[in-house]
Amino acid sequence: MNAVTDPILTIRDLNKTYAGGFQALKNINLDINEGEIIALLGPNGAGKTTLISVICGIVQASSGSVQVAGFDIVKNYRKTRSMIGLVPQELTTDSFESVWSTVAFSRGLFGKSARPDHIEKVLKDLSLWEKKDDMIMTLSGGMKRRVLIAKALSHEPTVLFLDEPTAGVDVSLRKDMWNIVEELKAAGVTIILTTHYIEEAEEIADRVGVINNGQLILVEEKTKLMSKLGKKQVTLDLTESLTAIPSALCDYSLELSEDGNQLIYTFSTGGDRTGVTALLDDLKLANIHFRDLNTTQSSLEDIFVNLVEESS
Amino acid sequence: MNVYAILAIYKFEMARTRRTLVQSIVAPVISTSLYFIVFGAAIGSRITEVEGVSYGAFIVPGLIMLNLLMHSISNASFAIYFPKFVGTVYEVLSAPVSTVEVVAGYVGAAATKSIILGMIILLTATFFIDIQIEHPIIMLLFVVLTSITFSLLGFILGIWADNFEKLSVVPSLIVTPLVFLGGSFYSTEMLPPFWQSVSLLNPVLYLVSGLRWSFYEIAEVNIIVSLASITAFMLLCFSLVVYMFTTGYKLRS
Ligand SMILES: Nc1ncnc2c1ncn2[C@@H]1O[C@H](COP(=O)(O)OP(=O)(O)O)[C@@H](O)[C@H]1O
Ligand SMILES: [Mg+2]
Numbered sequence: 001m002n003a004v005t006d007p008i009l010t011i012r013d014l015n016k017t018y019a020g021g022f023q024a025l026k027n028i029n030l031d032i033n034e035g036e037i038i039a040l041l042g043p044n045g046a047g048k049t050t051l052i053s054v055i056c057g058i059v060q061a062s063s064g065s066v067q068v069a070g071f072d073i074v075k076n077y078r079k080t081r082s083m084i085g086l087v088p089q090e091l092t093t094d095s096f097e098s099v100w101s102t103v104a105f106s107r108g109l110f111g112k113s114a115r116p117d118h119i120e121k122v123l124k125d126l127s128l129w130e131k132k133d134d135m136i137m138t139l140s141g142g143m144k145r146r147v148l149i150a151k152a153l154s155h156e157p158t159v160l161f162l163d164e165p166t167a168g169v170d171v172s173l174r175k176d177m178w179n180i181v182e183e184l185k186a187a188g189v190t191i192i193l194t195t196h197y198i199e200e201a202e203e204i205a206d207r208v209g210v211i212n213n214g215q216l217i218l219v220e221e222k223t224k225l226m227s228k229l230g231k232k233q234v235t236l237d238l239t240e241s242l243t244a245i246p247s248a249l250c251d252y253s254l255e256l257s258e259d260g261n262q263l264i265y266t267f268s269t270g271g272d273r274t275g276v277t278a279l280l281d282d283l284k285l286a287n288i289h290f291r292d293l294n295t296t297q298s299s300l301e302d303i304f305v306n307l308v309e310e311s312s
Numbered sequence: 313m314n315v316y317a318i319l320a321i322y323k324f325e326m327a328r329t330r331r332t333l334v335q336s337i338v339a340p341v342i343s344t345s346l347y348f349i350v351f352g353a354a355i356g357s358r359i360t361e362v363e364g365v366s367y368g369a370f371i372v373p374g375l376i377m378l379n380l381l382m383h384s385i386s387n388a389s390f391a392i393y394f395p396k397f398v399g400t401v402y403e404v405l406s407a408p409v410s411t412v413e414v415v416a417g418y419v420g421a422a423a424t425k426s427i428i429l430g431m432i433i434l435l436t437a438t439f440f441i442d443i444q445i446e447h448p449i450i451m452l453l454f455v456v457l458t459s460i461t462f463s464l465l466g467f468i469l470g471i472w473a474d475n476f477e478k479l480s481v482v483p484s485l486i487v488t489p490l491v492f493l494g495g496s497f498y499s500t501e502m503l504p505p506f507w508q509s510v511s512l513l514n515p516v517l518y519l520v521s522g523l524r525w526s527f528y529e530i531a532e533v534n535i536i537v538s539l540a541s542i543t544a545f546m547l548l549c550f551s552l553v554v555y556m557f558t559t560g561y562k563l564r565s
Contacts, residue, residue: 018565056406060564078314081408092399096331097324108320109407151403 006070007031008159008190009055014064016050016214024050026214028064032192037185038219039201040194041304042211048194049089051211052161056086068159082111085157089164089194091144095137099128102136103150110155122153125180127172142173149177153184160184162193166200178204198304212308232297234276236263236283236290248286252279263290317409321417322424325391329425336387336425337432340379344433347375348440351497362499363530368441373523374496376433377516380426380458381491385483388422388466393479396470396563405564411557415550419463426459443527450535451526457542458519464549471556471563490516500532515541 009032016025024047032038040048053059055066057077066073068080094102103119123129126146131139136147145165152160162181166174181191181204195201201208202222209219218225241260252275255264267275283290329336351371359367395401404414437443445451473479494516500508511517512533522538525531531538557563 056402058402058405058564060560078408078410081406084406086402086406088399088402090399092402094400095398096328101324101327105320105324106403108316108323109403109409111314111316111408113316 006034008034008069009192010065010067011051011055012065012067014051014054014066015062016047016054016059017062024214025054025061028214028216030209030216030219032190034190035185035188036206037181037191037193037204038207038209039205039222040192040209040211041196041198041201042194043308044196046211047214048211049163050214052086052163052192052194056084056161057081078111082155083158085152085155085160087145087148087152087160087162087165089167091141091148093136093144093147095135097136098133099123099136099139099147099150100132102147103154106151107154112155118156119150119154122150125183126150126176141168142170145169145173146176149180153180157189159190159192162191164194164196166195166197210304210307217307231266231268231302232295234265234267234279235294235296236265237261237292237294238263239289239291242288246286246288249279249282252282263288314409314413317407318413318417318420321404321414322421325418325421326424328391329387329421336383337429340383340429341432341436344375344379344436345440347371348437353440363501363528365528365530366441369443369528370499370524371497372434372437372441372443373527374491374494374520375437376430376455377458377494377520377523378488378491378496379433380430380455381462381487381516381519382483383429384422384426384459384462385466385469385487387425388419388463389470389473389479389482390466391418391422392467392470393473401563411554414557415464415467415553419460419467419553422463422466423456423459426463427455430455430459445527446529447526451523453539454519454523454526454542457539457546458523461542461546461549464546464553468549468552468556471553471561474562487516490514491520494520495532496520499530515545518542 009030011028011030014025014028015023017023028051040051042048050059054061055068055073057073057080068083071079073080097105100119100123103123104114107114107119120129123132126149128143128146128150131143136144139147149162149165162177165177169177185191193200193205205222207219208222208225210217238261242256242263243260245254245256245263253266255266256262257264265276265279348368351367353368355367361367362370392401395404434443469479469482493511494514495511496516500511500517503511518533518538518541521532522535522542525535525538555561
C-alpha cells in the first residue's frame with residue numbers, strides 16, 4: 001500500500017465497558033489521516049476522553065483494536081506511545097517541580113535524549129520562558145494548562161491529542177495555542193482535539209467527528225458537513241402584516257412570525273436550486289411586499305445539536 | 313530499553329527527597345539517637361551483654377532494619393500513590409515504558425534512599441558505641457536486598473491503596489509490630505520456648521538475624537536461610553508488581 005495515503009490512526013470495532021458495567025464506547029471505527037486536524041465533538045460524558053485514553057494507553061479497551069502508523073497500541077506500545085503527545089482535560093500537574101524540570105522529565109519519560117534547545121523553543125512558544133524556574137504550584141490555571149501543553153510537545157510527537165484544550169482558558173492562551181496548532185500542522189503533525197466549543201472546530205478542524213452516548217454518529221469533512229446539513233434562512237420583513245400564509249405559497253416551507261410581520265423561508269444549502277428566486281416571483285404575484293430581507297446560515301453548532309438530538 | 317525514562321523517574325524521585333531532606337534524613341537520625349540514649353544508655357547499663365555483645369551494639373542491626381523497612385515502604389508507596397491521587401500518573405501510563413523500567417525508576421530511587429539512610433544510621437550509631445562488622449560485604453548485601461524488597465512491597469501498597477489510611481496502616485500496624493517482635497531489641501533466646509517457636513513465623517526475624525550475623529556472627533537462624541528468604545520474598549514482590557502493572561490493576565481502568 002502507498003504509505004502516503006495510509007491513515008496514521010486506525011480504530012476498529014473499539015468497545016470499552018468500565019468495571020461498573022457502563023459501556024462508554026460502542027463499536028467505534030475511525031481512520032485519521034496523517035497531518036489533518038480532526039475535532040471530536042460531543043456533549044459531556046459522550047466518551048471522548050475515554051476514546052483518547054484508550055489510544056494513549058491509559059485505559060484498556062474491552063475489545064477492538066487501534067493502530068498508530070500501522071503499529072498496534074498493545075503489542076507495539078513503545079512505538080505508538082512515543083509518537084503520541086497528550087494534553088489531558090484535567091489540570092493534573094506536579095506541584096513542587098519547576099516548569100523546566102517537569103517538561104524535561106516528560107521528554108526523558110518518552111525516551112528522548114535531552115535537548116534543551118527544543119524545550120526552550122516550546123517554553124518560548126507558550127510564553128512560559130520567564131516562568132521556567134518557577135514552582136508549578138505558584139502558577140495560575142492558564143499557566144498550568146500551558147505547562148501541560150509544553151510537556152506534551154517536549155518529546156516532539158507526530159500525533160497530538162488535545163482534550164478540551166480551551167475549556168476555561170483565556171483569550172491569549174487560545175491565540176497562542178492556535179498558533180502552535182498551525183505551526184504543528186505545517187510540520188505534518190496530526191492533531192486530534194475534543195471540544196465543547198463548536199466555533200473552535202469550525203475555525204480550525206479539517207474534519208469533524210460527532211460522538212454521543214459512546215457512538216461515533218458521523219465523521220465528515222467540515223465544509224461538506226456544513227453544506228450537507230447546514231440550513232439557510234431568509235427572513236422577510238413585510239410592509240403589511242399577514243394573518244396566514246396565502247395558499248399560493250404553500251409549496252414553500254414558510255413560517256409566519258407570531259405578529260404576522262415576518263415571513264421566514266428555510267432551505268438546505270446542499271441543494272442546487274434554492275428556490276429563493278421563485279419564491280420572490282410568487283410573492284410579487286400574491287401581492288405581498290417586503291421592506292427588508294435578511295439571511296442567516298446555521299452554524300456547526302445548530303448542526304451538532306440537531307445530530308445529537310436525533311441520535312438520542 | 314528506555315534508559316532515559318528510568319533516569320527521568322529516578323532523578324524526579326531523588327529531587328523529591330532533596331526537597332524533603334529533613335523528613336527523609338534528619339528525622340530518622342534523631343529518632344535513632346533517642347533509641348541509643350533510651351535503650352543503649354539507660355536500659356543497656358542494666359543489661360550488660362547479650363550473647364557476648366554489649367546491648368547497645370546488639371540493637372544496631374535491629375535499628376537499621378527498622379529504618380530500612382519503614383522508609384522503603386513509605387518512600388516507594390508514596391512515590392506511586394501520590395501521582396495516582398493527583399492524576400499525574402496519566403503521563404507514566406501513556407509513556408513508552410515497560411513495567412520493569414517504571415519499577416527500576418521508582419523502586420531504584422526508594423531503595424537508594426533507604427540504603428543511604430541505613431548507612432547514616434550506622435554512622436550515627438558509631439557516635440554512641442564501638443561497632444565491629446565481621447562481614448561488611450554480606451552486611452551491604454543484606455541492606456541492599458532488604459531495601460529493594462521492601463521498596464517493591466511499598467510500591468505494591470501504593471498501587472493498591474485508594475486512600476491515605478490504607479497507605480499508613482501497613483507500615484504502622486503490620487511492619488512496626490513485626491520489627492519489634494522480630495528480635496530487633498532482644499534475643500529470642502530470652503523468650504520462653506513457646507514464644508521462641510512463634511517468633512520463627514515472623515519474617516522480619518530472618519532479616520534482623522541475618523544482618524546481625526554479618527555484624528557479630530550471632531544469629532537466630534542460619535545466614536543462608538536468611539539470605540534465601542529475603543531473595544525469595546524479593547522475587548515474590550517483583551512478580552506481584554509485574555502482574556499488577558501488566559494487568560493494569562488499579563492503575564488502568
Ligand atoms: N473510570 C471510569 N469508571 C467508570 N465510568 C467512567 C470512568 N471514566 C469515565 N466513565 C464514564 O464514561 C462516560 C464517558 O466519559 P468520558 O469519556 O470522560 O466522556 P467525555 O470526555 O466525552 O465527557 C461517562 O458517563 C463517565 O461517567
Ligand atoms: Mg472528557
